[in-house]
Amino acid sequence: MEIAERTYILAPIGVIHSDLTNREAAPRQGYEGAPDAWVEVFSAVADGLLGVRAGDEIIVITWLDRAQRDTLQVHPGRRPDAPLTGVFAARSPDRPNPIGLHRVTVLEIAGFRLKVGPIEAIDGTPVIDIKPVLSRSNDA
Amino acid sequence: MEIAERTYILAPIGVIHSDLTNREAAPRQGYEGAPDAWVEVFSAVADGLLGVRAGDEIIVITWLDRAQRDTLQVHPGRRPDAPLTGVFAARSPDRPNPIGLHRVTVLEIAGFRLKVGPIEAIDGTPVIDIKPVLSRSNDA
Numbered sequence: 001m002e003i004a005e006r007t008y009i010l011a012p013i014g015v016i017h018s019d020l021t022n023r024e025a026a027p028r029q030g031y032e033g034a035p036d037a038w039v040e041v042f043s044a045v046a047d048g049l050l051g052v053r054a055g056d057e058i059i060v061i062t063w064l065d066r067a068q069r070d071t072l073q074v075h076p077g078r079r080p081d082a083p084l085t086g087v088f089a090a091r092s093p094d095r096p097n098p099i100g101l102h103r104v105t106v107l108e109i110a111g112f113r114l115k116v117g118p119i120e121a122i123d124g125t126p127v128i129d130i131k132p133v134l135s136r137s138n139d140a
Numbered sequence: 141m142e143i144a145e146r147t148y149i150l151a152p153i154g155v156i157h158s159d160l161t162n163r164e165a166a167p168r169q170g171y172e173g174a175p176d177a178w179v180e181v182f183s184a185v186a187d188g189l190l191g192v193r194a195g196d197e198i199i200v201i202t203w204l205d206r207a208q209r210d211t212l213q214v215h216p217g218r219r220p221d222a223p224l225t226g227v228f229a230a231r232s233p234d235r236p237n238p239i240g241l242h243r244v245t246v247l248e249i250a251g252f253r254l255k256v257g258p259i260e261a262i263d264g265t266p267v268i269d270i271k272p273v274l275s276r277s278n279d280a
Contacts, residue, residue: 006266008203010148013228013236029274041228045236047212051229058228061239063148072187088153088181088198088270089191096153096185097268099201101241126146128237130228134169 010063012126013048014041017113020122023066027120028077029091030102036117039127046112052130054109060102061129062121067098100125103133150203152266153188154181157253160262163206167260168217169231170242176257179267186252192270194249200242201269202261207238240265243273 018037020026027034039060041049052058071094075082087095100121108115114130158177160166167174179200181189192198211234215222227235240261248255254270 006152008150008152008205008266010150010237012146012148045212048226048228048235050213050224050226052226056229059241061237065148072185073190084190086188086190086192088188089196089272091271091274095188095269097150097201099239099269101199101271126148129235129239131231131241132229134231 010128012042012063012128013045013130014039014127016062016119016121016123016125016127018119018121018123020120023093023122026122030104030118030120032120034118034120036107036115037119037121039114039116039130041112041114043112049112052106052109052114054106056106057133058104058106058116059131059133060104060116060119060127061131062100062102063126063128064093064098064100065126066122067093067095069096069098071095150268152182152203152268153185153270154179154267156202156259156261156263156265156267158259158261158263160260163233163262166262170244170258170260172260174258174260176247176255177259177261179254179256179270181252181254181267183252189252192246192249192254194246196246197273198244198246198256199271199273200244200256200259200267201271202240202242203266203268204233204238204240205266206262207233207235209236209238211235
């Protein structure tokens with residue numbers, strides 16, 4: 001079997017609840033005026049939250065399920081006049097595996113829900129992982 | 141359909157070629173003495189590399205295919221005496237979706253291969269995405 005043919009199954013560990021409901025209205029990055037939102041962690045994996053505290057800097061990793069997976073080059077920043085750029089040199093959500101990285105602060109914890117922000121992910125976006133920021137590497 | 145039941149298919153966009161061949165021997169983080177390695181990007185998605193240049197700071201995102209996906213709590217740092225911690229508050233490779241984030245420098249480009257480092261991922265690890273570091277957010 002050629003290595004490229006092996007695929008893997010992602011099972012979301014949670015979901016974003018946000019007032020942002022459509023991609024066009026969402027800021028491109030968290031620091032561009034994005035709101036706070038709630039990350040709901042599913043009960044089946046909620047034991048993984050032990051040690052997450054308000055005030056923590058974390059990386060929320062999402063699956064941008066409304067992205068185009070067959071896009072390999074884009075005009076970055078939604079600017080048609082920007083030079084064509086490969087998706088691996090851009091932060092476009094459109095890419096073969098539409099993974100979103102969101103560095104945020106944990107603002108509040110309520111049960112299995114984390115209030116975080118600022119975050120540009122839209123309502124209903126699946127969350128696939130949460131990691132602490134490594135201060136040494138300034139992450140990722 | 142409950143949202144938790146929806147799953148997604150990840151198709152690797154490349155693979156790590158490294159002298160590190162087993163998980164036990166690998167450093168836990170790139171800055172802990174990890175070597176340089178090559179990222180081979182598969183030809184089907186190589187158009188996505190347009191604009192990636194030597195000297196760039198990038199985030200290589202891997203699928204840690206040798207991790208345990210049913211682990212929800214760990215003793216971080218491979219220290220049995222460390223307090224039990226949820227995987228979402230730890231950087232253990234063992235977690236429901238074993239995604240690895242590696243902030244590295246592009247040292248050299250040869251065709252569809254990028255020499256990057258330092259990186260603690262072991263030989264044969266699937267690569268699922270590559271993103272530029274955002275200087276504004278210091279990423280991710």
